[in-house]
Amino acid sequence: MLKLRSSAASPFGRKVKVAALFTGHADKLEMLPTDTMNPADPLRQDNPLGKIPCLILPDGTTVYDSRVIVEYLDHEAGGGKVIPAAWPARLAALKLQALADGITDAAILQLYEGRFRAPEKHEPAWIAHQGGKVERGLGTLEANPPVASATPDIGVISVACMLEWYEFRFSGLSSGKYPKLAAFAAEFNRLVPAFAKTKPHA
Amino acid sequence: MLKLRSSAASPFGRKVKVAALFTGHADKLEMLPTDTMNPADPLRQDNPLGKIPCLILPDGTTVYDSRVIVEYLDHEAGGGKVIPAAWPARLAALKLQALADGITDAAILQLYEGRFRAPEKHEPAWIAHQGGKVERGLGTLEANPPVASATPDIGVISVACMLEWYEFRFSGLSSGKYPKLAAFAAEFNRLVPAFAKTKPHA
Missing domain, CATH: 1.20.1050.10 (Glutathione S-transferase Yfyf (Class Pi); Chain A, domain 2)
Structure with a gap:
């Protein structure tokens, strides 16, 4: 299971959630509600920038920012799902x-x-x-x-x-x-x- | 010839210049000094966000932001030069x-x-x-x-x-x-x- 620190309003978090739909990850994403303004929120341990979204892999590796998460999801799905493999x-x-x-x-x-x-x-x-x-x-x-x-x-x-x-x-x-x-x-x-x-x- | 709108102080512009060193583009990059605060600077036509760096390809295509430019340079060099091709x-x-x-x-x-x-x-x-x-x-x-x-x-x-x-x-x-x-x-x-x-x- 993948865990996603995000919020219901985050536009970058939404980008990841939608990418998850097209990379077969929608049912594999556990949402961890996150308060970016709360210093005690675990977010800042996972992403020192204190920004959402932040993905947590099963082995504990954290992945940020949204662009890198999307590239990870696309790669896990075999590539070319939401990021075209071919140029231009x-x-x-x-x-x-x-x-x-x-x-x-x-x-x-x-x-x-x-x-x-x-x-x-x-x-x-x-x-x-x-x-x-x-x-x-x-x-x-x-x-x-x-x-x-x-x-x-x-x-x-x-x-x-x-x-x-x-x-x-x-x-x-x-x-x-x-x-x-x-x-x-x-x-x-x-x-x-x-x-x-x-x-x-x- | 590629053209790069940037400035001498820009950290993101520097990232592109250094990536150019390792992708064989250092001598193919013409620098166009750019003033992000001047509304008349052509930058805002090339990148509506008004941000540097912005790369201009020989056919006039503009490329931004720095991460996308770096991926372009890496791809043009055959891939895997500054962005590893292999995961993780x-x-x-x-x-x-x-x-x-x-x-x-x-x-x-x-x-x-x-x-x-x-x-x-x-x-x-x-x-x-x-x-x-x-x-x-x-x-x-x-x-x-x-x-x-x-x-x-x-x-x-x-x-x-x-x-x-x-x-x-x-x-x-x-x-x-x-x-x-x-x-x-x-x-x-x-x-x-x-x-x-x-x-x-x-």
Whole structure:
């Protein structure tokens, strides 16, 4: 059995859970709810960065971050399941994952501004700097949206997880600003019904 | 010819430059100095996240982030040059890279606190939160330091780049807190003389 330290809201944790669906690991993943803000949570022993997701293998080896976990799951499944083995498909999938992850990272920093600081310590220039990354990233994806698939690669999975997390935290899909990405998310949900089971919640 | 948007100080850019040494790309990499804070810099067209490094292939395809670039360089060199092809060596190298990258990310957020905010907007809880990641990460590495090698994998390269950047920005190696990591960095420099040519500077 594999153990996954994550949370119900984590977009990177969701990426791993969805990758597990397509690598035959969905029933082999025991979830360990984790509080990244609690210094006593065992997470910081497993991952000194104190970040989720963190996978624990049967022999106790810990694996992080989400990209490395996904590569592990793909390898265990024989390879080429969610990370294409062939180039340039592999490059495209990894780059798309990096873009989706980068959008999420920037949006998390916007979110943390409110979580870690009193209003008088908010810095508009910082929020705008991160917001620019989010908007340019989403704009790039809207101009060239990924194609939903019942057998998605990690790029497509990463975008789907990012979009629904961005909706969950910022109502960013229902804003109407990104109609093609909203259509992609709807189609992804239609093609991958199990995706809904991993929907982020508080 | 490949083009690399980066800066002389970027730890992630350095990781790519060092990977290029071991994948036969060192002489094929044209450096394009990049200012991540300048909205008019072409970087944001090449990478909507506005982050460096960003590689530009001869056909105009852009590749980011540093991990994806390193995988591209390794693949172009036939594979297995800096990213081990065999498991579990591959897992260990990728996890070590993730740890080094995560330490760097947290230290960059500490640095940005001073760069983006007036002193009265600094938040000690945020700085301590990121500092905890840096200290636990470095402590984990000090307890189990990587082995320097003349043919290093991307995990070892990432740690070497992180450590010298941390010294450059925080005098974190000469502090004496991490003697084994300082010895590792010295030995890495001895074994890889070309490493010094990529030393971070302002």
